[in-house]
Amino acid sequence: MYRNARELLGLCNEKNVKISEMVMLDEIESNGLSREEILSKLDEILVIMENASSATLYNPVKTLGGLIGGEGKKMMNYLQQNRMITDQWIVKAMARAFVCSEYNASMGRICAAPTAGSCGIIPAAILTYAEKFKLNREEMIAGLLVASGIGKIISINATVSGAEGGCQAECGSAAAMAAAALTEMSGGTAEQSMHAAAIALKNIMGLICDPIGGLVESPCSKRNASGVVNAMISADIALAGVVSIIPFDEVVEAMKNVGTGMHQDFKETARGGIAITRTALALIEKNK
Amino acid sequence: MDKINSIFDVLGPIMIGPSSSHTAGAARLGKIARYAANRDVVGAKIYLHGSFAETADGHGTKKALVAGILGMEPHDERLKLALDIAKDEGIDISFEKIAIDGAHPNTARFEIYKSGGEIVRLTGTSIGGGAVIVTEMNGFDVEITGDYYTMITKHNDKKGIISRVTTMLAENNVNIGNMRVKRNHKSNIASMIIETDDLVSATIVEKIRRLDEMIAVIEIMPIREK
Numbered sequence: 001m002y003r004n005a006r007e008l009l010g011l012c013n014e015k016n017v018k019i020s021e022m023v024m025l026d027e028i029e030s031n032g033l034s035r036e037e038i039l040s041k042l043d044e045i046l047v048i049m050e051n052a053s054s055a056t057l058y059n060p061v062k063t064l065g066g067l068i069g070g071e072g073k074k075m076m077n078y079l080q081q082n083r084m085i086t087d088q089w090i091v092k093a094m095a096r097a098f099v100c101s102e103y104n105a106s107m108g109r110i111c112a113a114p115t116a117g118s119c120g121i122i123p124a125a126i127l128t129y130a131e132k133f134k135l136n137r138e139e140m141i142a143g144l145l146v147a148s149g150i151g152k153i154i155s156i157n158a159t160v161s162g163a164e165g166g167c168q169a170e171c172g173s174a175a176a177m178a179a180a181a182l183t184e185m186s187g188g189t190a191e192q193s194m195h196a197a198a199i200a201l202k203n204i205m206g207l208i209c210d211p212i213g214g215l216v217e218s219p220c221s222k223r224n225a226s227g228v229v230n231a232m233i234s235a236d237i238a239l240a241g242v243v244s245i246i247p248f249d250e251v252v253e254a255m256k257n258v259g260t261g262m263h264q265d266f267k268e269t270a271r272g273g274i275a276i277t278r279t280a281l282a283l284i285e286k287n288k
Numbered sequence: 289m290d291k292i293n294s295i296f297d298v299l300g301p302i303m304i305g306p307s308s309s310h311t312a313g314a315a316r317l318g319k320i321a322r323y324a325a326n327r328d329v330v331g332a333k334i335y336l337h338g339s340f341a342e343t344a345d346g347h348g349t350k351k352a353l354v355a356g357i358l359g360m361e362p363h364d365e366r367l368k369l370a371l372d373i374a375k376d377e378g379i380d381i382s383f384e385k386i387a388i389d390g391a392h393p394n395t396a397r398f399e400i401y402k403s404g405g406e407i408v409r410l411t412g413t414s415i416g417g418g419a420v421i422v423t424e425m426n427g428f429d430v431e432i433t434g435d436y437y438t439m440i441t442k443h444n445d446k447k448g449i450i451s452r453v454t455t456m457l458a459e460n461n462v463n464i465g466n467m468r469v470k471r472n473h474k475s476n477i478a479s480m481i482i483e484t485d486d487l488v489s490a491t492i493v494e495k496i497r498r499l500d501e502m503i504a505v506i507e508i509m510p511i512r513e514k
Contacts, residue, residue, distance in 0.1 A: 048302055105306045107311075108305055113300075119305070148298050215347065
């Protein structure tokens with residue numbers, strides 16, 4: 001049983017296993033499920049993620065609030081033009097994150113990861129990496145195990161709810177979870193996964209939750225797109241051997257404190273930030 | 289969220305979007321309302337408070353609440369059609385905005401109409417991440433999260449009734465995890481809220497219902513989706 005990154009790393013070293021295997025062993029022990037049952041639940045989640053990250057490319061949807069839609073398709077069209085400033089994998093990852101957000105906002109079936117509002121980041125990171133490096137299902141599921149272990153640590157010691165901690169707690173946690181997963185999938189050590197998670201969370205520390213009209217649409221979908229890129233670059237930074245000077249557990253504690261100190265107007269109430277710009281208010285008035 | 293134990297509390301729930309609190313949590317509240325009416329629902333009036341009132345349409349909250357009342361899970365693709373399905377099944381649903389003093393922003397109050405004319409009333413809140421808590425049921429303060437099988441009795445406040453119920457449960461090998469007793473001095477009516485580790489069989493529930501001082505027994509099934 002681990003409650004923080006220090007304990008999880010300790011167990012990994014003691015048993016000489018990867019984070020994904022340690023998370024699996026702990027889940028078997030704490031919840032009485034067999035390895036096969038856990039793998040089958042994760043496979044089901046992966047299927048949901050595959051569908052949710054591609055659905056709106058072929059079936060355009062109307063979102064409930066009507067604020068977003070079509071962003072994923074635009075990214076894929078842009079990809080065809082082959083004039084990206086970044087590269088095709090970053091653009092593809094962003095497309096997947098946008099698609100998940102659109103699908104979620106149109107009442108599609110998604111897997112909260114860790115929340116519905118941030119449900120695009122982990123699928124976009126894992127599926128795009130798997131496509132680029134031709135991973136098999138087992139390796140993708142190992143990524144989900146790493147991500148969920150990191151998410152569990154954040155949930156125990158801080159929060160993953162935007163209403164409690166702002167967007168840093170939702171999209172920040174999702175990016176940290178994805179960064180650790182990518183690092184292990186790419187052959188990084190357990191320590192490097194924790195550095196990647198810490199770097200991702202630090203990169204957007206303080207980000208508020210300010211959805212237009214209180215709806216899970218804008219700026220949420222773009223923060224899913226930037227969130228997956230945050231995960232990718234944080235994993236690359238860690239894999240290059242750069243370390244987070246502050247250990248992950250302390251970063252989580254800092255994120256919690258920032259969330260606690262954050263004014264209520266910036267925690268999903270739509271009373272601050274982007275949500276109260278003139279254009280946002282006019283949009284909401286028009287949609288009434 | 290201090291009850292995080294499984295990785296599937298983090299990676300999940302699998303749900304119809306867009307919001308774990310305003311959609312998945314709303315569906316779970318609807319499910320509890322359905323159980324409170326013993327799955328016998330011919331109509332419902334739902335009062336929405338705070339953020340539930342202000343952002344219901346943009347979150348599919350009304351559809352989700354009704355989906356729960358109809359017995360759907362938060363991941364059921366039919367959730368988005370719940371209002372139409374209710375209409376087709378002849379279940380009359382209406383909504384009204386309400387302001388409840390001091391209530392959490394994501395709160396709904398239900399009046400569920402049963403076929404015999406009886407009305408079940410409850411108030412519940414979606415507290416985040418899909419977790420819910422029912423705080424009031426038929427005039428009694430309660431605290432039902434739907435994590436466990438919960439039995440709620442309404443009985444005449446007479447000596448011995450509590451021990452008779454708990455003995456019946458013990459004799460049938462049911463372990464009580466948590467139990468509270470509430471009373472209303474004016475009416476001499478009391479209520480027991482009993483959470484158990486396992487489901488209580490229909491036979492035992494029926495025996496408890498037939499006790500002399502018993503007025504009503506409500507069973508709330510665990511609402512966490514498998």
